[in-house]
Amino acid sequence: MPDILSIARARHTAKAYDPARKIAAPLIEQLRELVRLAPSSINSQPWHFAVASTDEGKARIAKAAHGLHAYNAPKILNASHVFVLCTRHTLTDAHLEAIVEQEARDGRYPDAQARQIRRESLLGYADLHRYTRRDAQAWMEKQTYIALGFLLLGAAALELDATPIEGFDHAVLNRELGLPAKGFTATTIVPLGYRGADDFNASLPKSRLSAQVLFSDL
Secondary structure, eight states, rough: OOHHHHHHHOOOOOOOOOOOOOOOOHHHHHHHHHHHHHOOGGGGEEEEEEOOHHHHHHHHHHSOGGGGGGGGGGHHHHEEEEEEEESSSSHHHHHHHHHHHHHHTTTOOOOOOHHHHHHHHHHHHHHHHIISOOOOOHHHHHHHHHHHHHHHHHHHHOOOEEEEEESSOHHHHHHHHHHHHHTTEEEEEEEEBOOOOTTTTGSSSOOOOOHHOOOOOO
């Protein structure tokens, strides 16, 4: 059984990548499947994942790392692969119906009544965020960050380095990848690969608040 605490203690946010080292295709396929399998509230899956493996693809993403965010460009360009985690603009009825259809194909409903109950429940929870709380976009982004957590821990378990990046020009990346027309917006960029010799963060001790501060036992 893998020692998940050792993996968590060993991982760090890479600050530089070795451009000569590439991630083997089977490992990338595992990461792709891992984020596809990530959980989300009511199985809403309000995400899309763009994956760059070529220099050209990474250069397109790096266009968004300019100005104040220029320091992130080398991470994107030198990484082996780059994932862009995207979130839906709106939680549409069409998307919700597609979820019900997929769940039906996957055999989750024993009969038509169970399917209808699930459909009504799904729409009810969606309407709570769309119309009552009016926080659908923020709620969907929370689900995308669950997938991000899966990606980061999965990469560490495969002995890969990763860097979650929020410092980029969202408008530039959205335009470059044509995301608005697809109903999505870029949420975070994640370069993946193997740390370079100039990754200063690799040698620094991990720092977190103490358990006494972070936990309350009830």
